[in-house]
Amino acid sequence: MVIELNSVVIKVVAVILIASHLTLQAQVSVPSKITVTPVAEGWANNSINAVVFRKNSLVSFKDTQYIAFYNNDRYVVLGKRKLGGKQWQLQQTKYQGNTSDAHNMISLMVDGDGYLHLAWDHHNNPLRYCRSIKPGSLELTDKMPMTGKVENKVTYPEFYKMPGGNLLFFYRDGGSGQGNLVLNSYNIAAKQWTQLHSNLIDGEGERNAYWQACVDVKGTIHLSWVWRETPDVASNHDVCYARSNDGGITWEKSTGEKYQIPVTASTAEYAFKVPPQSELINQTSMVADAAGHPYIATYWRDSGSSVPQYRVIYKYGVQWKSENLRFRKTPFSLSGGGTKAIPVSRPQIIAWQSGQSLSAALIFRDVERGSKASAAITTDISKGNWKVIDLTATSVNSWEPSYDTELWKDKHILHLFIQKVEQVDAEGKANVAPQMVQVLEWKPLTLKGK
Secondary structure (H helix, E strand, O other): OOOOOOOOOEEEEOOOOOEEEEOOOOOOOOOOEEEEEEEEEOOOOOOHHOOOOOOOOOOEEEEEEEEEEOOOOOOOEEEEOOOOOOOEEEEEEEOOOOEEEOOHHHHHHOOOOOEEEEEEEOOOOOOOEEOOOOOOOOOOOOOOOOOOOOOOEEOOOEEEEOOOOOOEEEEEEEEEEEEEEEEEEEEOOEEEEEEEEEEEOOOOOOEEEEEEEEEEOOOEEEEEEEEEOOOOOOHHHEEEEEEEEEOOOOOEEEOOOOOOOOOOOOOOOOOOOOOOOOOOOOEEEEEOOOOOEEEEEEOOOOOOOOOOEEEEEEOOOOEEEEEOOOOOOOOOOOOOOOOOOEOOOOOOOEEEOOOEEEEEEEEEEHHHOOOOEEEEEEEEEOOOOOEEOOOOOOOOOOOOEEEEEHHHHHHHOOOEOOOOOOOOOOEOOOOOOOEEEEEEEEOOOOOOHH
């Protein structure tokens, strides 16, 4: 997997979500139909096309879906199709990336006017950003700045779409263990980026925040993160939280207490305290329900145990809680440098309302299940009772899940980017043939639990 250490990313870990009573005994309707549509062959000598922090690998706008990936010649390839169709229109762009470094993935989004926005090939280097020349086009502009401010050391570019069609763009300015979080906002009417914060979360030169974010149905931005003290992933610690109700301008704690920006280690709200050397993973995922309650998926190892377990952190009443899913048996360590080969993926979590309860699925890959794409499903995220199923019949090797967030929000249909990739330990590069990029389509059925 990938996780950042020195110049690292460890592709790591995986999955699953929440609960109270973790018995995996729920009566859950297994999906009756999963379809997989081939796209084209892509680079597979590391996990660059299949890392969890791609926001996004797939994205839909109205009746069209777009995809981006690196081919075996390191070029960025764009594609589109009509939703439900099997034929992809593909175009190799003029842009290449350093595919030897699995950090340098491609992030893709479509704004409310139908323009594609693309960021690619970043690991502490100048911003590489462009957009389509017109709505729906696969033709891209030349590289351009966003705001021209703090754009020389960009890592982890992530797009998020607001309910009105404007965009957010998060990225790290600086290096592992000593970076700050930058937030830009794009206005579709003005067709212009504005920097809301050059330093939203401040590492103070001693640490950096590894974040995950989501935007709920009301437009509230939820942000959570772990702190990294050094380039060694083993120095990850604690899980923090912030939210914004005004498009990212001002931020507050879950109590409503306003933050002074930048947020620092001494002023952050700590959702859960996890000590260093606990195999706490960075860059996972989170979701919020219709009422705006956040759920953070992650994993770490308890003191006295060698086995990292998946957790879900959520707020119940006035208290933050952590649920341990307890089903893993295989020990592993995140310590060391370089991009690591890890036996699990980091998770993606999705959720949907089922009557009075919130159902959820945690998408992951684990060597214990033959490294297939799998899902843990619950009918009620507040009570647990997870059922684990497999979504693919064969191994996806070092894959991590990314999905079409906009299609999920609109229709509750899950489209996963699937590619079998091989991540060699310690920043290694494999020597394998290009592998088929595919889109796995699944609509979770109504779940019937206890």
